[in-house]
Amino acid sequence: MNENRKDLFKHAKRIVVKIGSGVLTLNHGLNTGVITSISDQINHLRQDSVEVVIISSGAIATGVKKIGLERRPDGIPARQAASAVGQAGLILEWEHAFSRYDARVAQLLLTREDLSHRRRYLNARNTLNQLLDWKIIPIINENDTVVFEEIKLGDNDNLAAMITLLMDADILINLTDIDGLYDKDPRVHEDARLLSSVSTITEEMEEAAGGIPGNLGTGGMLSKVTAAKKLTRAGIPMIIAGGLNDGIITDLVQGKDKGTFFIPVNKRMNSRKCWIAFNLKPEGAIVLDHGAQDAVIHRGKSILPIGVTDVIGDFSMGAPVDIQSIEGNHLGRGLVNYPSSEIRKIMGLKSDKIRQVLGSKPFDDVIHRDNLAVTCLCDKDSEQCPHHYHPQSRNL
Numbered sequence: 001m002n003e004n005r006k007d008l009f010k011h012a013k014r015i016v017v018k019i020g021s022g023v024l025t026l027n028h029g030l031n032t033g034v035i036t037s038i039s040d041q042i043n044h045l046r047q048d049s050v051e052v053v054i055i056s057s058g059a060i061a062t063g064v065k066k067i068g069l070e071r072r073p074d075g076i077p078a079r080q081a082a083s084a085v086g087q088a089g090l091i092l093e094w095e096h097a098f099s100r101y102d103a104r105v106a107q108l109l110l111t112r113e114d115l116s117h118r119r120r121y122l123n124a125r126n127t128l129n130q131l132l133d134w135k136i137i138p139i140i141n142e143n144d145t146v147v148f149e150e151i152k153l154g155d156n157d158n159l160a161a162m163i164t165l166l167m168d169a170d171i172l173i174n175l176t177d178i179d180g181l182y183d184k185d186p187r188v189h190e191d192a193r194l195l196s197s198v199s200t201i202t203e204e205m206e207e208a209a210g211g212i213p214g215n216l217g218t219g220g221m222l223s224k225v226t227a228a229k230k231l232t233r234a235g236i237p238m239i240i241a242g243g244l245n246d247g248i249i250t251d252l253v254q255g256k257d258k259g260t261f262f263i264p265v266n267k268r269m270n271s272r273k274c275w276i277a278f279n280l281k282p283e284g285a286i287v288l289d290h291g292a293q294d295a296v297i298h299r300g301k302s303i304l305p306i307g308v309t310d311v312i313g314d315f316s317m318g319a320p321v322d323i324q325s326i327e328g329n330h331l332g333r334g335l336v337n338y339p340s341s342e343i344r345k346i347m348g349l350k351s352d353k354i355r356q357v358l359g360s361k362p363f364d365d366v367i368h369r370d371n372l373a374v375t376c377l378c379d380k381d382s383e384q385c386p387h388h389y390h391p392q393s394r395n396l
């Protein structure tokens with residue numbers, strides 16, 4: 001029994017459970033046995049007053065089988081059409097499973113675009129909160145039929161992470177067709193070892209996870225590790241575990257040492273900062289000198305023009321941008337008070353020079369700390385942050 005996990009679940013009030021295609025489907029279609037068993041376990045949680053949000057994959061895999069295709073098609077329209085066929089049966093099966101307890105379900109189909117517009121994001125949150133207030137179980141999938149490259153999340157692991165942040169849930173349980181993250185791809189290496197807990201996601205782990213999914217999945221282990229990286233940096237834990245193992249959710253909630261537990265590396269970030277950090281697509285970047293980097297990471301300060309050494313890309317006022325160190329490490333993301341053309345003119349200057357250069361000074365700072373989400377791996381209470389220049393800070 002793992003005390004950390006046990007303690008976490010003892011206090012958990014809201015849990016997101018994501019279930020992958022390989023768990024929900026069998027050769028001939030939906031795996032109704034697993035859906036029944038998972039709904040039993042989730043129903044127990046609800047009886048203990050835990051709110052549960054489900055992210056259910058499996059529409060494409062189900063559609064492929066219903067249509068009678070030999071395998072998952074490569075073409076995008078074919079996948080989208082297969083998803084449209086499969087989604088109806090998928091939600092019906094969940095509805096059927098939960099109806100045994102007189103519990104109702106709701107279907108939400110979302111895209112990245114929905115979650116990157118502040119108002120739509122807040123609407124989705126309000127809807128989800130209302131459903132939970134009504135004790136209805138939200139079941140979410142990506143809206144596959146309307147997404148195209150620019151607006152798609154692409155995998156439900158990252159959708160699940162975003163919903164966990166949006167709902168300020170206590171943990172994401174990610175159920176897949178393997179019992180956790182291994183130190184090597186177990187399909188290739190017989191001696192691969194299951195990792196019981198992960199406190200730092202290393203480049204080796206990302207490489208070991210690779211991007212190749214199982215026969216029915218989309219994201220593979222890598223998209224689960226990327227999702228864990230986002231959540232743990234926002235201060236929320238995640239578990240990857242085997243969804244085909246009997247009673248897995250119950251075991252996890254009891255604190256049993258199953259699956260891979262990803263331990264948060266930062267303090268819990270507020271929901272608006274999570275939205276800035278993980279839901280917005282950066283339109284450019286600003287580069288900070290070491291002094292500004294330190295002020296932002298360790299002292300929670302705003303970014304002043306004097307600490308900016310470079311501006312990458314062209315963007316307008318209010319745009320989301322990445323914050324980078326001189327070494328090129330990703331430190332976080334923020335919303336700018338000035339367009340790129342003006343930041344280029346004022347960078348390196350004291351704030352009292354802004355009016356002289358631009359003719360007016362609407363703001364002292366280039367990014368106000370309320371609009372700045374720091375996600376680099378660091379101990380914000382420490383004077384000497386060991387992770388300042390760590391390459392893992394890249395690619396969030």
Ligand SMILES: Nc1ncnc2c1ncn2[C@@H]1O[C@H](COP(=O)(O)OP(=O)(O)O)[C@@H](O)[C@H]1O
Pocket residue numbers: 019020021022023057175176177178180181182183184185186187208209210212213214215216217218219220221
């Ligand atoms: N290092 C690793 N540890 C565990 N599984 C891995 C690893 N590398 C690749 N995989 C593969 O990732 C698959 C899970 O990803 P995926 O098929 O996308 O699942 P899901 O449909 O649940 O999202 C597993 O079946 C496993 O074969």
Ligand SMILES: N[C@@H](CCC(=O)OP(=O)(O)O)C(=O)O
Pocket residue numbers: 019020021022056057058059060061083141142144154155156157213216217218219220
């Ligand atoms: N939206 C897709 C699922 C995409 C996806 O991420 O699948 P998976 O890797 O099985 O979680 C579907 O319902 O088929």
